[in-house]
Amino acid sequence: MKIAITGTRGVPNHYGGFEQFAEHLSEYLVRDGHEVTVYNSHTHPYQGAEWKGVKIRHCHDPEDKFGTIGQFFYDLNCILDCRRRDYDIILQLGYTSNSVWGFLLPKRSVIITNMDGMEWKRSKYKPTVQKFLRWAEKLAVKTSDFLISDSIGIQDYLLQKYKVRSQYIPYGASLFEDPDIEVLQHYGVEKYAYDMLIARLEPENNIETILEGVTAAAGCSRTFLVVGNHNTAYGAYLKEKFGQHEKVRFIGGIYDMHKLNNLRYFSNIYFHGHSVGGTNPSLLEAMSSNTYICANKNIFNFSILGNDATYFTNAAEVKQLVETMEKNSEEARFKIFNNHRKIRTTYSWDDINGQYIRFMIDAYKEKNFAQKGVEVFSPRTFPSFGRLRKNAQPSEERLRQLEEENARLKSMYADLSLIHNTYKEAVTRSMS
Numbered sequence: 001m002k003i004a005i006t007g008t009r010g011v012p013n014h015y016g017g018f019e020q021f022a023e024h025l026s027e028y029l030v031r032d033g034h035e036v037t038v039y040n041s042h043t044h045p046y047q048g049a050e051w052k053g054v055k056i057r058h059c060h061d062p063e064d065k066f067g068t069i070g071q072f073f074y075d076l077n078c079i080l081d082c083r084r085r086d087y088d089i090i091l092q093l094g095y096t097s098n099s100v101w102g103f104l105l106p107k108r109s110v111i112i113t114n115m116d117g118m119e120w121k122r123s124k125y126k127p128t129v130q131k132f133l134r135w136a137e138k139l140a141v142k143t144s145d146f147l148i149s150d151s152i153g154i155q156d157y158l159l160q161k162y163k164v165r166s167q168y169i170p171y172g173a174s175l176f177e178d179p180d181i182e183v184l185q186h187y188g189v190e191k192y193a194y195d196m197l198i199a200r201l202e203p204e205n206n207i208e209t210i211l212e213g214v215t216a217a218a219g220c221s222r223t224f225l226v227v228g229n230h231n232t233a234y235g236a237y238l239k240e241k242f243g244q245h246e247k248v249r250f251i252g253g254i255y256d257m258h259k260l261n262n263l264r265y266f267s268n269i270y271f272h273g274h275s276v277g278g279t280n281p282s283l284l285e286a287m288s289s290n291t292y293i294c295a296n297k298n299i300f301n302f303s304i305l306g307n308d309a310t311y312f313t314n315a316a317e318v319k320q321l322v323e324t325m326e327k328n329s330e331e332a333r334f335k336i337f338n339n340h341r342k343i344r345t346t347y348s349w350d351d352i353n354g355q356y357i358r359f360m361i362d363a364y365k366e367k368n369f370a371q372k373g374v375e376v377f378s379p380r381t382f383p384s385f386g387r388l389r390k391n392a393q394p395s396e397e398r399l400r401q402l403e404e405e406n407a408r409l410k411s412m413y414a415d416l417s418l419i420h421n422t423y424k425e426a427v428t429r430s431m432s
Contacts, residue, residue: 001364002035004085006078007093007114009061010040011051017171017281018093018116024172025091026054028353037085039078057081071097079104089360095140096133102143110367112360113144115154115166117300121276123203124234138162146363148356151278153299167359170304172352173284173343176261183262187251189223192327196225196263197271198254198282201235206273206296211242213318220322222247222268227260229253257285264289268327271318272301272309279304284347287339292327294318308338 005022013019022038029036030053038054040046041061049056059077063070075098082090083106090105092098092113105111119125120133141147141158147166149155155168181191195214199205207226214224230239230250242248254260264270270291274280275298283304286293295301297311310325312318326332345351 001088001360002037002086003029003089003091003360004037004039004082004087004109005091005093006039006075006082007095007098008038010044010046010056010058011038011054012046014045018114020281021171022093024349025353025356027052028349029357030054032357034357037087039081041074068097072100076101076104082106082109088364091356091360092140092144096136099136099139099143102139105143110360110363111143111145112148112363113140113146114148114150115140115158115278116150117154117276117278118157119276121204145367146359148359149278151300152303154278156299169352169355169359170347171279171281171284172349173281173288173347174349175340175343176265176285176289179265180258180262181266183259184266186259187225187263189225189266191266192268194223194225194267195269195271195322196227196267197273198227198260198264198286199273201226201228201230201232201238203234204274204276206275207238208241209312209315210271210273210318211238211248212315213312214247214322215242215245216315216319217322220247222322224248225263225267226250227252227254227263261285261289264291267291269294269322269325272296274301276300284343287347288343290336290340292325292332292336293339294321294325304342305339308335308342 005026008018008022009015011019011023011026013023026036026038036054037057038051040056040058041063042058043061043064044058046056047058057078059074059081061070061074061077063074066073079098079101083104087106087109090109090111092111094116095113096116096119099113102111115137118137120130120137122130125133141162141164147158147164149158149166149168150170152168155166158164158166184190197207197210199207201207207228211224211226214220224247226238226248229235230252235250239250243250254263264286270286270293272280272283272286272293272295274283275296278300280300283293283295283301287305293305293309295305295309295311297313301309302311310321312321327336
């Protein structure tokens, strides 16, 4: 198939989660024999027309001149280019700045949108922006043929809010199995003698709650590393409040995956405070790096971690956990092992990419057969796809149609079996 991936700054990854995902998926699709195009910002460091067999389309991106509003024009330019390319599938990663142009998407192509997280819940946005994001979310549901949720929580939300089904396909990760303890020297910490978090310094990631608990834990002297860009207004607020505490160290953003994985691997407790969004990439990376995870208690985190983590809801609980959790405990080893196994069996990139291509094929079949007046049902397309009326039940007429369709399929199978047996007997006679 001819597939386009939009909604990112491009590949290879120089930015974040969706870019990393686009990198993994596009390379996999090319190996599977598909013609794949990824849309890159014209400011992307990689300026080649092809990367590992993936075609690259550079579109003008004025974000460097106009800020956030420039993202909307970048997405518009990508969609206008898509209209000229006759793609079978257009996979949109996210919706915040592209759904307003959804009416321009080519009608022939199958439009699949990964709905990301509930962006409108982020407290960093003003009420007017949150209102716009709700509207953008609604537009994405309306203008997409099929939806993907990377979290069970997002899938449930879309079903309840818009009465639409979406396909659950989580994010992926690679197992970290090459630890290098010498990385710790650069940060002045020792094995299991520090706790940490890695996150954007934003209110919904519960960093203030975590640090309040950490600094109140008088019975614990371990260093606490805060990894994330603190050159923001909220970052400055956190540094002013906690930066002078002897245990807390703000070390800024780290974008070297080797260093991040080693810091995770040798930490005592890894805090994951994210409360908004779907399957968070950093959580899967923590699971793959043998971390002992303490997570904010919410549906998004629990759907991934289950009982293989410890949870907090307030600073008092963080304080208690910091004073009692030890990575060398039998409980910790059990949870770490289970999370590592989940990455290998459930969240491996090969498995995630395979789910995407199977979904794309089913979606392509369903839309194209529907245009010809033929309904297609498969384990992946029914009832996973399509819109639902609340409490909808099949009518007697629909049941009769299904019974007739079932009878036709049985008759077709009987005819094919007869032809096959006849052919088999003829071949057997000719060889005897």
